Amino acid sequence: MAAPERYTRFRDISVSERILNTVFLLTIGLGYLMALANMYYTHQRHDGKAGLSVDDIIISYHGSNDQTRLGTAINGIMEPNLRFKSDKDVILQWIQNGADEPEYNEKIAPILNRDCVVCHTPSINPSLPDLTHYATVSEVAHAGGATIARLVRVSHIHLFGIAFILFFIGKIFLLCDLNVHVKRVAVVIPFAAMLLDVVSWFITKQNSSFAYVVIFSGALMGFSMGLQILLSVYQMWFYSRKNTGS
Ligand code: HEC
Structure with a gap:
């Protein structure tokens, strides 16, 4: 049964x-x-x-390294501000690599300090991205x-x-x-x-x-x-x- x-x-x-x-x-x-x-x-x-x-x-x-604000700017309207064209590839490569701090200190900060911070400093242009230190540069170097x-x-x-x-x-x-x-x-x-x-x-x-x-x-x-x-x-x-x- x-x-x-x-x-x-x-x-x-x-x-x-x-x-x-x-x-x-x-x-x-x-x-x-x-x-x-x-x-x-x-x-x-x-x-x-x-x-x-x-x-x-x-x-x-995850976002895309190809669509960062820094990458787009350096490929476009901000490119003429670079003293050496070859620095563009250095910056783009750094973004592609993940935009980390050690490489920033070694390669990127010298470029930005020379060509960009004249305008991109909060005390001068508060509305522009602050390119004087890693934390704020990192924000425009990582995307989406x-x-x-x-x-x-x-x-x-x-x-x-x-x-x-x-x-x-x-x-x-x-x-x-x-x-x-x-x-x-x-x-x-x-x-x-x-x-x-x-x-x-x-x-x-x-x-x-x-x-x-x-x-x-x-x-x-x-x-x-x-x-x-x-x-x-x-x-x-x-x-x-x-x-x-x-
Ligand atoms: C002569 C002043 C000046 C210099 C030098 C300069 N910029 Fe700019 N930058 C500006 C201005 C003005 C804007 C805003 C442009 C706009 O919104 O149309 C801007 C905008 C930007 C932006 C933001 C774009 C966005 O997504 O809104 C980035 C990133 C940037 N610049 C990067 C750089 C880099 C990197 C350098 C150095 C190679 C540089 N700039 C040099 C004046 C400058």
């Missing part, structure tokens, strides 16, 4: 409940597709090329990327909002007739992927190669959530296993 059925399955719930579950799941699915489209439109052009790429993600979170404040804001919205969505999708999904071990793992995966996604935004800000983790975890969350939705809708309406009591 098999043990009596203790847990609710789709076959145990009313048609009205199935309808409610189904419209909820389909609306969430549509919302997710819209979120993807939104991500595409907000990020796709960061690198100047159409289409969403890893570079777009890197620029959004997400600020911690923005990441924190987006993270808390994501974590609260998506946790709710995943919880309800998971609650419905648990009514599927499936191996229990598969279900136990399957309900954790989208949550884990979301956490990994959020954590990797912060890491990508420091280390651009983590952009791949952002993409992987985002895709894993979408995939595992989509699978739960599709399986649930399928089992709710098209699947009828004889009650075996297991």
Whole structure:
């Protein structure tokens, strides 16, 4: 004799409940597709090329050494202020290398002190970038990327909002007739992927190669959530296993 059925399955719930579950799941699915489209439109052009790429993600979170204010100025309107043209490449190379302080002291400060601080000193022109010391030069030599404040804001919205969505999708999904071990793992995966996604935004800000983790975890969350939705809708309406009591 098999043990009596203790847990609710789709076959145990009313048609009205199935309808409610189904419209909820389909609306969430549509919302997710819209979120993807939104991500595409907000990020796709960061690198100047159409289409969403890893570079777009890197620029959004990490910033780009090609788009610093100092780099743009020295490539453009400020170039004539350089006494030696060759110093332009020295400065651009330093920006590319990450604009650190030791190299600043060794190579960059002498150039700026000679050619730039005549104007770029707070006491002379308070509205211009201060090029007299590393901290303020560093600000114009690093570019873009997400600020911690923005990441924190987006993270808390994501974590609260998506946790709710995943919880309800998971609650419905648990009514599927499936191996229990598969279900136990399957309900954790989208949550884990979301956490990994959020954590990797912060890491990508420091280390651009983590952009791949952002993409992987985002895709894993979408995939595992989509699978739960599709399986649930399928089992709710098209699947009828004889009650075996297991
Ligand atoms: C003769 C005065 C003068 C000198 C010398 C000078 N600048 Fe400037 N710089 C300016 C002015 C004025 C602006 C503002 C230009 C504007 O906003 O159109 C500016 C703007 C800038 C900016 C900010 C651009 C932005 O993103 O708003 C940077 C960076 C900069 N200069 C770097 C330099 C560097 C590097 C040097 C030395 C090679 C230099 N400047 C030499 C007057 C000067």
